[in-house]
Each structure stands twice: as structure tokens, then as C-alpha cells.
Amino acid sequence: MEAHIVWDWNGTLLDDVHVSLEATNRALRKVNVPSLSVKEYKENYCVPVHDFYQKILSRTPTEYEWKVIGQEFNTYYKPVILTASLSNGAKEIIQRRESQSVCSLMEHHLLEEMLSTFKIDHFFNLVQGRMVALSREGKKNHLEQHIQSLSSKHHLSKDQIVLVGDANDDAEAARSLGIASILYSGGTHSYDRLKNVGVPVANTLQKAIEYADNMVNR
Numbered sequence: 392m393e394a395h396i397v398w399d400w401n402g403t404l405l406d407d408v409h410v411s412l413e414a415t416n417r418a419l420r421k422v423n424v425p426s427l428s429v430k431e432y433k434e435n436y437c438v439p440v441h442d443f444y445q446k447i448l449s450r451t452p453t454e455y456e457w458k459v460i461g462q463e464f465n466t467y468y469k470p471v472i473l474t475a476s477l478s479n480g481a482k483e484i485i486q487r488r489e490s491q492s493v494c495s496l497m498e499h500h501l502l503e504e505m506l507s508t509f510k511i512d513h514f515f516n517l518v519q520g521r522m523v524a525l526s527r528e529g530k531k532n533h534l535e536q537h538i539q540s541l542s543s544k545h546h547l548s549k550d551q552i553v554l555v556g557d558a559n560d561d562a563e564a565a566r567s568l569g570i571a572s573i574l575y576s577g578g579t580h581s582y583d584r585l586k587n588v589g590v591p592v593a594n595t596l597q598k599a600i601e602y603a604d605n606m607v608n609r
Contacts (some may be wrong), residue, residue, distance in 0.1 A: 393489060394603040395516075395547050397537065397570075399556035400495035400502060402486070403577025403596075407515045408432070411579070414468035418460040424448060433581040438496070438529045438560035468500070478511060478577055478597050485514050488600070490547075492517040494537040494554075496530060516545055531564040536566055553603035555596070570608040571606045573599045 399405050408429070416426035424447060427435070437443045444460060445451050447475050452460060485491065492515050499520030506512035519537050528590070541547045543579070554565040557578025565572035574592045576582040585592045593599035 392551075392604075392608055394553040394598060394600070394607040395492070395541065395545075395551050396488060396603055397534075397541075397552060397554045398491060398493045398515075399558075399561055400493055400497055400505075400520075402557035403575050404481045404493070404553060405474055405475055405505070406577070408579055409545055410468060410475050411436075414464045414471070417467050419447065421463045422448075422452070422456045429580070433579060434584065436513040436558070436579045438558055460491060466548070472501070473505065473508070477511075478575075478596060481597050482485070482509065482511060484596050484600060485511050488514070490545075491515055492519075492537065492541065492568045494519050494530075494534055496521050498522075500576045511556050516573040517541060529560040529564060531567055534570075535568055538570065543572040551607055553606055555603065556597045557585075559584070560587050562588045566590075575599050 401407055412427065412429060412432050415432065419426060435443065435446055437446070453534040458579050493502065493506070495522050499522050502520035503512065503518065506518060512518065517537065517540055519533070521533065536603055538549065538552065541552065552570050554570055555575060556562065556572065557575045558580055562572045562574055572590050573598060574585045574588060574590055576585055576592055576594050582592060582594070591602045593602055
């Protein structure tokens with residue numbers, strides 16, 4: 392039996408770390424904080440994003456700083472993200488799966504636009520992006536709504552579902568809801584960070600879905 396895959400988007404199906412890093416560095420420079428290297432970014436990035444900037448600044452950003460960070464990040468990120476590519480092998484994998492969905496903290500209208508541009512929107516049973524402002528709680532509440540929709544509209548049970556994401560928060564959200572997860576090391580977190588989370592870590596998306604299918608067939 393194939394697992395139903397709940398895909399994360401940014402850093403998982405979408406290879407956009409370079410875009411996020413450049414947007415982050417532009418925002419940091421606006422508040423007089425040095426730029427991060429790719430390694431530093433992957434060693435520190437976390438969700439919710441408020442915690443990430445607090446970690447980098449070694450303090451809570453002021454209201455003014457947070458406004459500047461948000462504006463500068465989005466000014467660069469929103470147009471440039473549309474030029475990002477799918478992760479290696481993603482399109483071929485998506486085309487082969489029979490049961491899959493996308494649960495992302497990207498704004499919903501932008502997520503739908505990108506899925507349509509890549510001509511992969513019709514491969515998913517359910518697509519849910521963020522409809523409200525970013526919260527300080529991370530992905531849990533958003534994922535919970537997604538799982539409820541899969542249960543009520545598509546009659547999927549939790550033991551059929553596996554989340555594939557690229558961040559600690561993905562695994563923690565899944566664990567809190569009784570859902571299995573796999574973490575992909577090609578995104579925002581380094582392999583060394585992910586291997587300590589306590590769930591399988593895959594270096595490729597193909598390996599991730601192999602792990603997922605094995606999980607639901609135990």
C-alpha cells in the first residue's frame with residue numbers, strides 16, 4: 392500500500408533555500424546584522440520564523456526591526472521565489488503518486504500560482520497554504536486542519552498518512568498529531584540537525600517516499 396504523502400512545499404518540493412537565504416540576508420543588513428552563509432543559515436533556521444530572527448539577533452527584534460525585516464524580506468522574496476525550481480526528481484515523483492497533498496506555510500494564493508505554473512496542481516488531493524498571518528506556533532495548527540480535511544473529505548486515517556518536510560517543526564507538528572514523518576535534508580536544515588530529531592532522514596525525495604511506504608506497510 393502506498394502512503395498518502397503530505398508534502399511540505401518550501402525547501403522540500405521547492406528548491407528555494409538560495410532565495411530564502413538572500414531575502415534573509417537583505418533583511419538582516421537592513422537592521423545592521425551581518426549576512427549568513429549557507430551553512431550558518433541551515434544550522435540556525437527554524438520555524439516559527441520569529442524564533443529564527445531572535446536567535447540570529449541574540450534578542451527579540453524590536454517592533455520597528457520586525458517591520459523592517461518583514462518588508463525587506465518580502466520585497467525580494469515574493470517576486471524572486473517564482474523563479475525557483477522544483478527539487479531534484481520532485482516532478483517525476485509527484486506524477487507517479489496516487490495519493491498526496493500539500494500543506495505549506497506559504498501564502499495560499501502564491502502556492503496555488505506556483506503549482507499551476509509547474510503544471511502539477513492536478514496531482515494533489517488537497518492543497519492548503521497559509522490564509523492568515525504567520526503565527527508564533529509553527530505548523531501544528533495548520534497541519535491539524537489539513538489532516539482533518541483529509542479524514543473528512545478523503546476518508547484517510549492517520550496511519551495511512553506520512554508528512555515529508557525539511558524542518559524540525561514539520562516532524563514535531565506531525566508527532567503531536569499522531570502522524571508519521573520523514574525529513575528531507577535538501578532544504579533549510581542540515582543533515583546533522585535533522586538526524587537528532589528522532590525520525591528517518593532522507594537525502595533524496597525518492598528515498599523519502601520509500602521510507603514512507605515502508606512505514607504504512609509495517
